[in-house]
Amino acid sequence: MIIDFANLKLAYKDHKEEFEAAMLEVGASAGYIMGPKVKALEEKLKKFTGAKYAISCSSGTDALLLAMRALNIKPGDEIITTPFTFIATAETIAFLGATPVFVDIDESSYNIDANKIEEKITDKTKAIMPVSLYGQVADMDAINAIAKKYNLPVIEDAAQSFGATYNSKKSCNLSTIGCTSFFPAKPLGCFGDGGAVFTNDLGLANKMSSLRLHGQTKRYYHQYIGMGGRLDSIQAAILNVKLKYYNKDILERQRVAKTYTNLLGDDIIKPTISSNKTSVWAQYSIRLKNREEVQEKLTEKGIPTAIHYPLPLHLQQCFDYLGYKKGDFPFSERVANEIISLPMNPYLTTKEIEYIVENFKDSL
Structure with a gap:
């Protein structure tokens, strides 16, 4: 697939x-x-x-x-x-x-x-x-x-x-x-x-x-x-x-996200949406310690992933002049080192999501 x-x-x-x-x-x-x-x-x-x-x-x-x-x-x-x-x-x-x-x-x-x-x-x-x-x-x-x-x-x-x-x-x-x-x-x-x-x-x-x-x-x-x-x-x-058709697309994105959340189980750091908010799920991003290894294995199975974002802005070369250093924003740095986004669009079927999650779990 x-x-x-x-x-x-x-x-x-x-x-x-x-x-x-x-x-x-x-x-x-x-x-x-x-x-x-x-x-x-x-x-x-x-x-x-x-x-x-x-x-x-x-x-x-x-x-x-x-x-x-x-x-x-x-x-x-x-x-x-x-x-x-x-x-x-x-x-x-x-x-x-x-x-x-x-x-x-x-x-x-x-x-x-x-x-x-x-x-x-x-x-x-x-x-x-x-x-x-x-x-x-x-x-x-x-x-x-x-x-x-x-x-x-x-x-x-x-x-x-x-x-x-x-x-x-x-x-x-x-x-x-x-x-x-x-x-x-x-x-x-x-x-x-x-x-x-x-x-x-x-x-x-x-x-x-x-x-x-x-x-x-x-x-x-x-x-x-x-x-x-x-x-x-x-x-x-x-x-x-x-x-x-956008309201329908939002509902479908929310369906995809809910399916991911249910299938991934409790051992993965998954997105958290506050009770007073709804999300349009521009990304479905989870966190892993062995991100690169998992990414490589999923690619072999025809499952694309993305990293949003691998290096926080205070550590980007173009912002060297601001004088920030590693460790200044520990949560941003930690998330940047662990975040990985799974496929997200309103057309993903339950069968496709099951395939993604099954192969994801096998890659851990």
């Missing part, structure tokens, strides 16, 4: 006729940039999340940049975030000349430990950027309470959690600004790069809308130094189709 990790091919075949019709419609209209499909998508994203404003953009990375630019993040500013995440989280902070200030993770959720944030706040701190990793939202109530105490904005990096809930509210609508990604392998992915920012603040919404169009307020009049951060109409058309 050959297992597909994300099964993007089947995701395409599942709605092939609708995808192709939507793309042909864009082609026939020649509305390739900021066309009606983009506006339609933004309306649907607002309705889905409950946020007042949704602005599509060119990628999840650019979503983070738009958020920080809208908040006037400048060189020398500090933003508190997690070292256990994809590089874009801290990379965008550094790209703007600001300083990422890392806080270790909670070892059970793998999200930033809210109890350790306040001690890192200085007079240079200008925002807090939690990451809702693997599909589960960070502890936003505690984070927002700290932010309110110090009058700081909160940017939720929700690149992996679009559609997840926290106290029955949707990810991306839990903070000052929410940012997500529509990279193809995300739970809701397009056929290239794409992203979106969300807010309930009209001023921030208007500024981010302008910033993604080179700071333009009307054609050829520019209030800000902006960027070319637009989502193209074909990607919007794809997302309009996929969003119709």
Whole structure:
């Protein structure tokens, strides 16, 4: 049996006729940039999340940049975030000349430990950027309470959690600004790069809308130094189709995760989802001491795996200048050394999951 990790091919075949019709419609209209499909998508994203404003953009990375630019993040500013995440989280902070200030993770959720944030706040701190990793939202109530105490904005990096809930509210609508990604392998992915920012603040919404169009307020009049951060109409058309079926996909991902959890038994460190949260299961990640050995044996059986992420950001060469060293964030380092992700997509059958788990147990 050959297992597909994300099964993007089947995701395409599942709605092939609708995808192709939507793309042909864009082609026939020649509305390739900021066309009606983009506006339609933004309306649907607002309705889905409950946020007042949704602005599509060119990628999840650019979503983070738009958020920080809208908040006037400048060189020398500090933003508190997690070292256990994809590089874009801290990379965008550094790209703007600001300083990422890392806080270790909670070892059970793998999200930033809210109890350790306040001690890192200085007079240079200008925002807090939690990451809702693997599909589960960070502890936003505690984070927002700290932010309110110090009058700081909160940017939720929700690149992996679009559609997840926290106290029955949707990810991306839990903070000052929410940012997500529509990279193809995300739970809701397009056929290239794409992203979106969300807010309930009209001023921030208007500024981010302008910033993604080179700071333009009307054609050829520019209030800000902006960027070319637009989502193209074909990607919007794809997302309009996929969003119709997304709630069903989330339920199927939750089914897959529940099946894994039941079959793996109690001897493995499995994901933990808090009772006030739901996850969209961007990944199903477990922890092992002999990760490389297991990975090799599963590959031989046609079972792909992935490591999200093998080296925490404070130990990455590009962040040497920050002066962190091994041992500074022990939970992030421990998880990075042990984490491994099993195949996760809404098309996995019970038979396939049983095959994966059976071979996984044999490889231990």
